[in-house]
Amino acid sequence: MTDDTTVRLASPAAEEYLDGVRAALADLPAPEVAEILDDVRAHLADLTAELGGEVDTDALTARLGPPSAYAGELRAAAGYPPAEPAAAAAARPGYVRARLALAAPIAGALLFLLGVAAGEVAFVITGMLLAVFGLPLVISDGPRVPSVAALPEVRRLVAARPAPGTQGRRFADFVASLQPAWWLARAVAAAVLVGGLLADGGLPAVLLLAIVAVPVSIRVGHLTRRDRRWLWAVVPLNGLAAVVLLWLLAAGLPGPSSATSAASDPPALPGLWQDSERQIRDIRPVDAQGNPLTGVYLFDQDGLPIDTSGGAECGPLDGAVPDGNAAYPRGTWDFDPRTGSCRHTPPAPLVAAVPTTPAPVEVAPPPAVPAPEQPPAVPAPR
């Protein structure tokens, strides 16, 4: 893995020597310095192997001269301008810039987490902006972000990694090997966030977005391994993905499931429905000749009243409240967005086509005949 090159130098002496060379080349363009240091790093590793595996600074200095002399010789041979005496001092502002670049995403991520925990949107947005603020500071740097990598605190952190071959290193390597799984997880988090929560598209939208997000996330992962500048954008977004994943785990996927259940669960709909497709808002009884009847009370097979008023979008605060106990026809209640309250529409004149074949006027027995006919017709389409 390319990002291991900086820590593959087992010998602290070689690492120290490399730091000395890096400092002496600090005034050169960062990408060029990175290229040179790649060579020097390999050189020191070769020398270490040649000298028997373990070297101290004295052995390296005896063989190569002090780091500043090595850097000077390299500059002369490579045709770079000789180091100015001010080069060391000029490296200081570089440190300030690098520290700012490093602090921006860390402070941003902390502020972001704080904002999510406290539910403060302003904190979340400020955190994101702060992380983005760090971006221009590193873009001019090389892909390995040498100016940040050269910071003493970053070098100490890298040096604190467990030595190769130890139990701790094996564990760290194992955790690092799980990285592609995280790339998948964060893609799912992004899909849930955008498709399920922001767009409220339900499970299909989340799946569709995940199909796009997974390859993108893996590509970004590989890019980040090669070009560490991506970290400045990736780390805050990773934090966001982690929050979403934790929230998903805690809530047990409530976003997508609740969004879909509303559409597929007919019993959740208030009011009276025909085949859960057509809402029955009023019932217009007519007699066998087609003459409209008024003052009709309707009951179901159990003798319970049939009420059509449940689906009306009217609350108890509205002036006209549907009466669930009134006789049919009742008329309909409509929500008027202009007045913000419900309006009652009385039953309009109706011409109903009455089936002409059933001549018997006696109403008592026939209901027994159509009744068994209707129930099979209801479940069939569903």
Added chain:
Amino acid sequence: MDTSQLLKGVLDLAVLAVLDKGDGYGYEVVRGLRAAGLGEVGDASVYGTLRRLYNAGLLTSYVVPSEEGPHRKYYSLNAPGRERLREMAKTWRAFAETMEGLVAAV
């Protein structure tokens, strides 16, 4: 007379000549020069020369992953590099001949 002073003028030629025999990473070039008898050339000078020749477009480089240490960056002579090597070798032969004639009587 200090050989290192003489070397400075011909290090490009020496490095190009070593790489003409086959691609190599930095330390291989150092060893190639040593093996040829140029023991006084400094390691850092070789690495610096490689960088300059590379920046001048005479070399290409490719990285070979290594199990043990850092990745090895191999340098390889390209067409302009070979052309430059031929020119420099020609110049060198003429120069060496001239110098030989000059010091033959000594």
